[in-house]
Amino acid sequence: MIRTYSSTSGRFDWTGLAFTILLAIVIAVPLLVVFTWAFTEVWRYPSVIPQKFGLRFWDQTLSRADVWEALSISLRLSATVTALSALICLPAAYAFARMKFPGRDLFFLSFLASHAFPKFGLLVAIAAIFLQLNLIATFWGVVLIQLVGTLMLMIWIPVAAFQAVDRRMEEAARDVGAGPLRVFWSITLPQAGPTIFAAVLLTFVSTFYETEGAWLIGAPQIRTMPVLMINFINNQVVIQYGAVLSVILWVPSFIALMFARRVIGTGAFAKGFGA
Amino acid sequence: MARLTIESLRKSFASTVAVDDFSLDVADGELVCLLGPSGSGKSTILRMIGGFEQPTSGAIRIDGQDVSRLPPDRRPTGMVFQSHALWSHMNVFNNIAFGLKLRRLPRSEIRRKVEEALELVGLGGYGHRQTFQLSGGQQQRVALARSLVLEPKILLLDEPFASLDQHLRERLREEVRDIQQRLGITTLFVTHGQDEALAMADRIVVLRNGQCEQADAPDIIYRNPQTQFVAGFIGQMNFIAANVEGGTFRHPHVSIAVGVQDGPAVLAVRPEALGLAATDGEAGATVLRSTDFGSHIMVDVELADGTRLKAMTSPSIRWERGARARLVPAAYALYRDNRLVDSGRVEGRATTAASLDVVRVTV
Ligand SMILES: Nc1ncnc2c1ncn2[C@@H]1O[C@H](COP(=O)(O)OP(=O)(O)OP(=O)(O)O)[C@@H](O)[C@H]1O
Numbered sequence A: 001m002i003r004t005y006s007s008t009s010g011r012f013d014w015t016g017l018a019f020t021i022l023l024a025i026v027i028a029v030p031l032l033v034v035f036t037w038a039f040t041e042v043w044r045y046p047s048v049i050p051q052k053f054g055l056r057f058w059d060q061t062l063s064r065a066d067v068w069e070a071l072s073i074s075l076r077l078s079a080t081v082t083a084l085s086a087l088i089c090l091p092a093a094y095a096f097a098r099m100k101f102p103g104r105d106l107f108f109l110s111f112l113a114s115h116a117f118p119k120f121g122l123l124v125a126i127a128a129i130f131l132q133l134n135l136i137a138t139f140w141g142v143v144l145i146q147l148v149g150t151l152m153l154m155i156w157i158p159v160a161a162f163q164a165v166d167r168r169m170e171e172a173a174r175d176v177g178a179g180p181l182r183v184f185w186s187i188t189l190p191q192a193g194p195t196i197f198a199a200v201l202l203t204f205v206s207t208f209y210e211t212e213g214a215w216l217i218g219a220p221q222i223r224t225m226p227v228l229m230i231n232f233i234n235n236q237v238v239i240q241y242g243a244v245l246s247v248i249l250w251v252p253s254f255i256a257l258m259f260a261r262r263v264i265g266t267g268a269f270a271k272g273f274g275a
Numbered sequence B: 001m002a003r004l005t006i007e008s009l010r011k012s013f014a015s016t017v018a019v020d021d022f023s024l025d026v027a028d029g030e031l032v033c034l035l036g037p038s039g040s041g042k043s044t045i046l047r048m049i050g051g052f053e054q055p056t057s058g059a060i061r062i063d064g065q066d067v068s069r070l071p072p073d074r075r076p077t078g079m080v081f082q083s084h085a086l087w088s089h090m091n092v093f094n095n096i097a098f099g100l101k102l103r104r105l106p107r108s109e110i111r112r113k114v115e116e117a118l119e120l121v122g123l124g125g126y127g128h129r130q131t132f133q134l135s136g137g138q139q140q141r142v143a144l145a146r147s148l149v150l151e152p153k154i155l156l157l158d159e160p161f162a163s164l165d166q167h168l169r170e171r172l173r174e175e176v177r178d179i180q181q182r183l184g185i186t187t188l189f190v191t192h193g194q195d196e197a198l199a200m201a202d203r204i205v206v207l208r209n210g211q212c213e214q215a216d217a218p219d220i221i222y223r224n225p226q227t228q229f230v231a232g233f234i235g236q237m238n239f240i241a242a243n244v245e246g247g248t249f250r251h252p253h254v255s256i257a258v259g260v261q262d263g264p265a266v267l268a269v270r271p272e273a274l275g276l277a278a279t280d281g282e283a284g285a286t287v288l289r290s291t292d293f294g295s296h297i298m299v300d301v302e303l304a305d306g307t308r309l310k311a312m313t314s315p316s317i318r319w320e321r322g323a324r325a326r327l328v329p330a331a332y333a334l335y336r337d338n339r340l341v342d343s344g345r346v347e348g349r350a351t352t353a354a355s356l357d358v359v360r361v362t363v
């Protein structure tokens, strides 16, 4: 008997499926375990599911003032850093994408290169400078250090987004009477919108989870959620505290993703990430 | 509405000269077609008029006022891009309304004008559509409406129909011509399609390497090309290269008395002015193929020196492949170093007296 296969396009893509399953396992299983732990009161080896579910550790965690304060600080920090980053980086990204000025390529390259070196050394150096400027353990000190960390993402992605905008569209807008600023605002920005929104979102989330800078500059007065979580885990071996905090930490990601879907629809959002 | 004057316009990019000493005067309400091979500088000229490219030197005047240093948003020009460049994040209505909003017109008036513009291009009621919900031809028409709604003094069209099929092109070009004449907008039209230019233009400018070869009415461009390049570029043309000796263009297959100095020259004869006469001698041209177009037959012949020619003959005579034919030109033009040096009709039977069975197709 002769078995016939349809052409390559019709053949079932096993590799793709394997990758998908592998990814799902690697990403979803740890999340699921953490999620389960957060609602567990007793879970002893070798049982596959916990012996006793409950919200005891949620009560204990949420009743702590330092948790709420850390959440508030984290949200304020992320919002401030993201806003400042967008304010600084978007015009810079536009300049990189559209304008020709001497030293443009060198500047861009040095910018990327600054992120190619180990970050912690850089942070320590910056911390030394901040110490002299009395920025250590202040809100704005942490803002500054985290801002530095976001610059690359907030320039790189928008540069690509701006470069992808059809020049003819911008010219057509000039043609009907729009000045350069108006063209940027009404044509370029909306055209690059989904991608830039993705960059803003990534910046917000990554700032929220940033620990090195926040810990080095902010401690002990400014304690963000991730820093607090590290403390919890270091001081107590109760796994549930960590789990509960983790689940709380997911919240901004989920809000951000939901917001993203609402604002621009899934298709455009995926496109923003290059899908 | 406006008169466009271009004076010795030049544009050089890093190493290439895109436009070289180009001058043109476009009268009020005139439609001028820019025609030329790829890379001849058509788009660059249009973009300089629109303000998207700075001239290296020269002046562009609209109604006498020099606009060559103004940014595009301050020029009274409207451009329709080859890629139509509609703003995909706006619907059709907002695409057309954008320029009006910038001019701070009242809402009701914007609405009215946009509706009018849509009607004008035959897209009434399409305002709410997204641009990607339109066919290619409809998108082009929206792009046209977007420019027209602002009532530009000068309309610039850069191959606006390039991506459309033959049928749609023909319809759109009639619509554009119609609208242009109704509104009396001075228009510059870049195209690759000769028939488009011949059908639409009041005047055709043939460009080559950034220079103007000839600027004339379509019929003159066709019937009286001033350079060998134009002769070959517009319509079909047969060229026969040979020498002029003692006042006669001498070629083994044709001899014509011409009034020019001795030396090398190129004889140009349109297919419809080239008759064929049957001959049995070895001296004739060889028929390669004949194609029946219904109204006429196009016969391809090859001369002894390898030159290939096309002759348009009446359907009454069949030409078999391999048959021998004698060339009977009815009208010719003679070029030397690209310049026209002589032209005329071949009178009587001076060169064909020997043969009685002359088949000639009148122009
Ligand atoms: N931005 C640019 N930089 C460098 N050279 C350019 C630029 N724009 C055009 N050119 C050159 O100028 C010449 C004329 O180009 P242009 O676009 O005007 O040609 P065109 O007649 O419109 O051709 P086509 O029919 O293919 O559109 C070409 O040789 C082209 O390579």
Ligand SMILES: [Mg+2]
Residues within 6 Å of the ligand: B042, B043, B044
């Ligand atoms: Mg062009």
